[in-house]
Amino acid sequence: MSAETENETSLGMILSLKPNDLLFNKKEAKMKNKDQKYDSRFIRKTLRFSSDEYAQIEAQLTTLGVxxxxxxxxAIINHNITIPIQMDLIYDLNRIGNNLNQIAKSMHTMDNKHKITVLAQLVEIEKQLQKLQYKQEV
Known part of the structure; x- marks a missing residue:
């Protein structure tokens, strides 16, 4: 076959193509690539959340940057979600811990009369802990 005949045949094939043929081939190629890409991940699950639940999730996504x-x-596979440290809570717990240490130290050196004062301080610490627990729940 001569070069001229070969060119005419190629030109004839190109001219006989319709625009939809080219689009179909592009779509087909795209779908094939997509299928290869997701071939190992073919299971899809759907989750439903209430508005409040989703707001909590979005807050965590923003905080974690994922x-x-x-x-x-x-969360599902590793059971591992990093929760950011709440510095104000740590500060409050440290303050309460220091109070407890001071009370324990003074309990060793005092007589029974002063222990009533110490018990009042312990009641105050218990109230502070309840406030922290309420903060954590909100």
Whole structure:
């Protein structure tokens, strides 16, 4: 076959193509690539959340700087979600711990009369702990 005949045949094939043929081939190629990409991940699950639940999740996503897919996979597979440290809570707990240490130290050196004062301080610490617990729940 001569070069001229070969060119005419190629030109004839190109001219006989319709625009939809090209689009179909592009779509087909795209779908094939997509299928290969997700071939190992073919199971899809759907979750439903209330508005409050989703607001909590979005807050955690923002804090952690991850997307929902990575967050959910990590939570389900690794059971591992990093929760940011609440410095105000740690400060309050340290303050209460210091108070307890001071009370314990003074209990060793005092007589029975002064122990009533110490018990009053312990009641105050218990109230502070209840306030912290309420803060944590809200």
């Amino acid at each position: 997307n929902f897919t990575n967050f959910a996979k990590n």
